[in-house]
Amino acid sequence: MVLKFESLFLSVRRMSSVDVTAIESNFNRKLVEPRQKTTILDCGFYKNLPASYKKFYLEWKYTVPKPVHYIPKEGKYYKNPDNGNIEIVQNVPIPLSECPQESEGIWGGEAVIDGFVRLLKGKHRVHDLGPAPRFWFPQLYRSVIYSEILDKYMFCEVTKRAINLINNHYGLDNYLLETKACDLRNILAIKLKRKLLLSLLHKSLYPNDEVKQEEIYNKYKKYLDGYTPEEIEWFGLTLDEAILKLRGIMIYESEQPKIPLKIKFRRDFLKELSEENENQSTIVAEPWYKKKLLSFK
Amino acid sequence: MNLQKLFLCVPNLLKLPNRTTVILKRRVPIKPFRKHIDSEFIKNKLDPLHFEYEVVDSGKDKQYPDVEIILNDIIEDVGKKGQIVKINSENAYEYIMFSKAFYATPENIAKVKKLADSEVDKYSSLTAYKTMKLLKNRVLSVYMNMYEPWTIEPWHIRVNYRLDGIQILNDNCIELPNSPISGPNMAWEGKDFAIFITINNCERFPVRCRLRHYTKIYSDRIILPPDHFCIPSEPILPEQKELLDSIPLPEWHEEEKFS
Incomplete structure (x- = not known):
């Protein structure tokens, strides 16, 4: 009896522990984890794009960038001064609008904001005239930027914030390679980052000077760890460019003669056997087919 | 292309009005949502009332902090070769473009210390x-x-x-x-x-x-x-x-x- 009770007790405890963890996990998932949403990449022809491009596109368009035009609140909870309630802190970013001039410069995360201002008039009695539309623009000036990997001086429009960020990162190359695509925001900066990554991957920097090539390659080598070679080739393309590239690949594959799987598997199997034979011949003197024969038993 | 010519196209910075980023605040704060925030959420779920802003900082009188650089050559009123100085970020950027200075990274500091010990300065004093x-x-x-x-x-x-x-x-x-x-x-x-x-x-x-x-x-x-x-x-x-x-x-x- 005692044994039975113990076993029951244990089973109950085990059951309860399992249930509690399951409930907790479900509860947390509802609060914290986002629902799997359908993006533009999940429908139509965009579905065929490779995962390495989808990773970049989600980083560029579907992540929340660092705060630029607002000051975020710190901490988890705060006390509302109006009613004394304790509420959750949730920083909703100010939406930024796009404009064609954005693609010509490096603005350091700044952008045009379109919104409203509430107009209030009168000294003694306040007249509410309602919301009036208003735009806030970043201030630009022309300057020169220099990249050490490309060994090139370039002429473009920048903001003061961008130059401050370049100074804080000790140079343009470090700034571009360390920051995410959503924080860079401008397409010129993203294209430059693509060029830097490609030249590091193919080691095509400083083709005439070999000493300088190794010095600078070792300096910026650490940034290649975050990407695979396939991801770098798809990095920094717009949606239209990515589709053109994909169509090109599909056409190239369709034009090539198809090899039947029967021949392909046989070729692979023979290659494996030859490799095994080379390895085993040095160590063991047994015939190579002995193992294969044993495996069929 | 000559670097000197590139900088000639740049207008004088002193004539431009100096302004940094604008910082805004919502007039009516948003009630806390128990939900993950996405770009889609911002597009769809916000009221028109949440687009009314108040200016916290217009950025007119704001200045970014100074930057540490190592001088590669003598510069008037700043310092002599091998010296580490703190100056305005825009001036520092211009010196670095003309390779008159470097960023004061720990690697560069170690490099320059060897140079400063070996070389003798051209002039007797700063002025x-x-x-x-x-x-x-x-x-x-x-x-x-x-x-x-x-x-x-x-x-x-x-x-x-x-x-x-x-x-x-x-x-x-x-x-x-x-x-x-x-x-x-x-x-x-x-x-x-x-x-x-x-x-x-x-x-x-x-x-x-x-x-x-x-x-x-x-x-x-x-x-x-x-x-x-x-x-x-x-x-x-x-x-x-x-x-x-x-x-x-x-x-x-x-x-x-x-x-």
């Missing part, structure tokens, strides 16, 4: 280069008496420098030409001679002087044109002709006459 440039570019007009006899001595030149706004503390730094100049001689009026000046017993350079005759009697005074120090003239001593030709005359800008 030596600036004073040398200042004295070289101007012509010293030496005012002497029109009627009483004299020969030029170092204190004459010290006094004339004082009239020009420059004070020389010691007469030993002034070096006159070997053959003495004595007068009054009206044939030498407006003609040149050269002297040598040394700073900190280190930098020695020639300076152009121009002889002028002066009296207390107002009617006898010689009236000079405003650009009198820019007009080329002949040397008093024929030995110094080669030396005086090597010293350039200052330029006169006509726009500055009536400004």
